[in-house]
Amino acid sequence: MSTAVPAPPAVELSQASIARRETLGQLARSKTFITGAIIIAFWVFCAIFGTKIAPHDPLDQSFPQLLGLSRTYPFGTDQLGRDVFSRVLAGAHDILIIAPLATLLGIVGGTIIGLVTGYFRGVVDDVVSRVVDAVLALPLIVIAVTVLVGLGHSTLTVIVVIGLVFTPIVSRTVRAAVLAERQLDYVAASKLLGERAPYVMFVEILPNVMAPIVVEATVRLGYAIFAVAGLTFLGFGVQPPSPDWALQIADNYTLLNAGTYWWTVLFPALAIISLVVAVNLVADGLARVLSR
Amino acid sequence: MTLFVLSILVFAASQLLPGDIGRNVLGPFASSHDVQALNHELGVDRPIYVQYGDWIWRLAHANLGMSLEYKVPVASLLGPSLINSLKLATVAFLLVVPLSIIGGVFAALRRGHLPDRVITLTGLSLTAVPEFISAIMLILIFGLLLNWLPVTAASPPESDVITQVKYLLLPGMALVMVLFGYIARMARAGTIEALDSDYTRTAYLKGLDTRTVISRHVLRNSLLPTIAVIATQMGYLIGGLVVIEKLFNYNGIGQRIYTAALNKDFTMLQSGVLVVGLVYLTATLIADVLYSLLNPRIRYAAAE
Numbered sequence: 001m002s003t004a005v006p007a008p009p010a011v012e013l014s015q016a017s018i019a020r021r022e023t024l025g026q027l028a029r030s031k032t033f034i035t036g037a038i039i040i041a042f043w044v045f046c047a048i049f050g051t052k053i054a055p056h057d058p059l060d061q062s063f064p065q066l067l068g069l070s071r072t073y074p075f076g077t078d079q080l081g082r083d084v085f086s087r088v089l090a091g092a093h094d095i096l097i098i099a100p101l102a103t104l105l106g107i108v109g110g111t112i113i114g115l116v117t118g119y120f121r122g123v124v125d126d127v128v129s130r131v132v133d134a135v136l137a138l139p140l141i142v143i144a145v146t147v148l149v150g151l152g153h154s155t156l157t158v159i160v161v162i163g164l165v166f167t168p169i170v171s172r173t174v175r176a177a178v179l180a181e182r183q184l185d186y187v188a189a190s191k192l193l194g195e196r197a198p199y200v201m202f203v204e205i206l207p208n209v210m211a212p213i214v215v216e217a218t219v220r221l222g223y224a225i226f227a228v229a230g231l232t233f234l235g236f237g238v239q240p241p242s243p244d245w246a247l248q249i250a251d252n253y254t255l256l257n258a259g260t261y262w263w264t265v266l267f268p269a270l271a272i273i274s275l276v277v278a279v280n281l282v283a284d285g286l287a288r289v290l291s292r
Numbered sequence: 293m294t295l296f297v298l299s300i301l302v303f304a305a306s307q308l309l310p311g312d313i314g315r316n317v318l319g320p321f322a323s324s325h326d327v328q329a330l331n332h333e334l335g336v337d338r339p340i341y342v343q344y345g346d347w348i349w350r351l352a353h354a355n356l357g358m359s360l361e362y363k364v365p366v367a368s369l370l371g372p373s374l375i376n377s378l379k380l381a382t383v384a385f386l387l388v389v390p391l392s393i394i395g396g397v398f399a400a401l402r403r404g405h406l407p408d409r410v411i412t413l414t415g416l417s418l419t420a421v422p423e424f425i426s427a428i429m430l431i432l433i434f435g436l437l438l439n440w441l442p443v444t445a446a447s448p449p450e451s452d453v454i455t456q457v458k459y460l461l462l463p464g465m466a467l468v469m470v471l472f473g474y475i476a477r478m479a480r481a482g483t484i485e486a487l488d489s490d491y492t493r494t495a496y497l498k499g500l501d502t503r504t505v506i507s508r509h510v511l512r513n514s515l516l517p518t519i520a521v522i523a524t525q526m527g528y529l530i531g532g533l534v535v536i537e538k539l540f541n542y543n544g545i546g547q548r549i550y551t552a553a554l555n556k557d558f559t560m561l562q563s564g565v566l567v568v569g570l571v572y573l574t575a576t577l578i579a580d581v582l583y584s585l586l587n588p589r590i591r592y593a594a595a596e
Contacts, residue, residue: 032413136524138569139531142549146565149553222420229422230535234550249428253539262432269425276420284416 026289033285039278043271047092054086058243076263078252087243088267092275094238095245098159099224105163106224107217110170115201117171118178125175132168140165140227141234148236158237162227166220173216177209211290218283225276245272366563370548374567377533377544383457383464384471384529392472393518396479397511403484411476419473423532424539427466434462463540467532471525478521482514489513516587523579530568 027033051058055072063073063081074085117125135143144161151157181187182205190204231237232246240247245268252264392415399411418426486492487510495505534546541547545564552560 134569138565138572139528139534141531141534142565142568145534145550145553146561149556149561226420226422230424233422233424233535234538235554246422246424249424253428265428266432269428272425273417273421273429276422277417280416280420 023289027285030285030289032281033289036278036281036283036285039274040282043092043275043278044096046089047096050090050093054083054089056083056086058082058087058090059241076261078248078264079255079261080251082243084248084263084267087248088245088271091243091245091248091268091271093244094155094242095225095228095232095275098155098162098228098238099221102159102162102224102228103166103217103221105159106166106170106220107213109163109167110172110216111174111206111213113167113171114174115178115205118175119182119197119201119205128168128171132172135165135168140223141230144227144231145234145236148231153236153239155238158228158231162224166224170213170216170220173212174209177212178205181205181208215283215287215290218279218286222276222279222283225272225279229272245269366560369560370545370563370567373543373545373548376542377530377537377546379456380460380463380533380537380542380544381467381529383460384467387464388468388471388475389522391468392475393479393515395472396476396518397483397514399476400480400483400487400514401506403487408480412480415473415476417473418469419471421469422535423466423470424535426469427463427536427539430462430465430469434465463536463542466536466539467529470532471529474525475518475522479514479518482517483510486510486513512586516583519579519583519586523576526572526575530571 046053056063059082061080061082063077063083073083076084078084078087113128117128140162143165144158147161148157178201187200187204190200195204228237229246232244233250235250238244238247240251248268249265252261255261255264395411395415399408402408491513492505492509495509500508530546532546533544534550536542537544537547538550545567549561549564549568551557552564
């Protein structure tokens with residue numbers, strides 16, 4: 001970089017990059033962050049290459065049904081004769097597409113609304129706050145079920161519904177950060193320079209409220225996984241024959257009353273637990289480092 | 293005000309549902325004349341604002357309308373379900389509130405040490421795990437491995453209170469696992485703030501023993517924010533009921549909303565969702581009142 005642009009602002013830049021490097025260094029030393037990141041990396045790898053590294057085709061129903069654990073079927077087989085181990089490996093795929101996209105939608109929408117309401121205050125702020133209160137009064141799963149029944153459940157609808165429910169919640173966090181930020185001198189200075197409102201909001205204020213937004217994004221990702229898994233379990237999320245974990249549990253949990261076949265639900269359940277706990281470890285690590 | 297926005301949201305959501313309600317109820321083979329007649333009878337062929345006004349008018353008179361699926365008043369079905377759900381929620385509530393407050397306060401008193409790390413991380417992880425997963429794990433451990441508790445929620449009819457509670461323990465515990473983390477975290481943060489405050493130092497310097505300082509000075513202040521969080525979690529609790537009631541096949545309001553959604557029973561769905569919102573708002577209101585009763589600063593300010 002420095003060879004291409006031998007300009008003087010190198011001093012300022014290096015200060016910013018030193019700060020960034022310090023943050024990364026603190027993250028690398030945070031055990032919770034690293035543990036979470038490794039687990040997430042593992043599942044992302046499985047989501048991409050799961051079907052290739054799995055010993056069997058996760059959709060193949062030609063194996064004996066409800067076999068216990070064995071060397072050929074490390075996690076047994078389910079009631080349709082599919083290899084549970086292969087399905088667990090391939091099961092991260094759908095949820096790792098839906099949950100991050102829904103989070104992204106909620107974060108982008110929430111950031112814009114939060115910036116506008118926090119910066120302008122006034123009537124817009126009041127109206128949005130009331131809507132946020134009302135949205136928060138209804139559990140996400142109830143809203144989602146209602147809308148998904150109305151619009152029909154496609155992957156896109158699931159993403160949009162979760163993203164839209166997240167938007168007001170994120171906007172509340174961003175708004176709080178903006179309210180604190182707009183009191184500061186640099187905002188007043190920027191206004192005095194005659195900068196237009198969008199410039200002040202997105203170029204001046206936004207970079208300074210990135211820390212809470214990043215933390216909020218990781219926390220939301222955890223909730224998104226929570227919500228997608230719950231919706232899938234109810235039959236409104238990922239559809240069969242996907243080897244999605246929540247779907248595996250929904251397919252097989254009725255067998256539990258008989259007291260046997262525990263492996264058909266235990267392993268996908270452990271997989272979901274490991275993923276959500278990992279996301280929360282990352283969120284916790286980020287929050288500790290960034291809020292310092 | 294929030295209630296007004298809520299009613300609009302619920303109404304708008306139900307307007308999203310596929311246009312021709314009469315067609316949905318009567319099925320694809322009904323004659324278009326019958327469909328129109330039913331639509332007219334239900335009043336869904338009128339302009340939207342008239343429908344909304346009419347709906348609110350009937351709500352104000354506690355008339356929730358007829359269930360499209362069962363052809364009986366919605367209230368007669370929602371009522372018993374709501375009571376069942378409240379039973380389950382009460383069990384969960386009675387378990388989670390003392391557990392998480394004790395956990396949070398204990399973690400705060402051992403701040404930075406092993407018990408604190410264990411409680412904080414466990415709470416964080418349990419909170420993140422979807423409730424049906426927690427429930428599955430509980431069923432596997434307590435229902436099947438140890439064989440201590442029944443794995444369904446509905447107790448045999450005519451059973452006494454103790455048996456009913458026993459059946460509700462597993463689903464209740466699943467809800468507890470999700471809520472524990474939030475409440476414990478809040479109780480911990482509140483206690484730490486109170487411990488660091490000047491009045492706590494003064495109390496110690498006055499020569500009070502630790503027990504008195506904690507019970508008389510720290511807890512009274514630390515539990516205030518905790519109450520607020522418990523109220524906001526009521527909304528979640530009801531959402532959790534949808535999944536848990538389906539998993540344990542328990543006839544509660546969550547199960548009602550779920551089946552109403554599946555069967556496209558719009559009047560039932562509308563009322564169910566509104567009831568859920570109302571319960572949440574009531575819970576927040578109760579929390580506000582409790583908060584001001586417990587907090588002398590607000591109490592005296594209001595009295596003046």
